[in-house]
Amino acid sequence: MSEPPLLLTVGEIARRLDTKIHRIEYIIRSRRIEASGWAGHARVFSQANLDHIASELSRMDADRNRQSSPRV
Template sequence: MSQPPLLLTVGEIARRLDTKVHRIEYIIRSRHIEATGWAGHARVFSEANFDHIASELKRIDEERSATHSQLSTRKEVTR
């Protein structure tokens, strides 16, 4: 017998990705990620949604790191 699909709340996604809920909410809102369904009043997301959210979070963090690195380099050059 197959297992039912895993459905995750925003809080569970944040916990699994070790980040704050507001960052997950931002990605869901800005990338127009649709919830798979509802569990009571909570939106739930599929594993595919989780993978999409995780990749977007990684991309944001990489861009932030690259920008921070560029700013640090500029400060050193101007000294």
């Protein structure tokens, strides 16, 4: 018997990526990431969505670090 698909709420994604919920919400909104479905009133996202959000979070952090590093 196969495993059911992993579906994660915004809060669970934030917990797994060790960041604040508002950052996850920003990425979802600005990158127009579609929810995989709904669980009651909560949007749920797939593992592929989690991977996409994680890569976008890393890219944002890299851009921020590049902008704040002193220029020589």
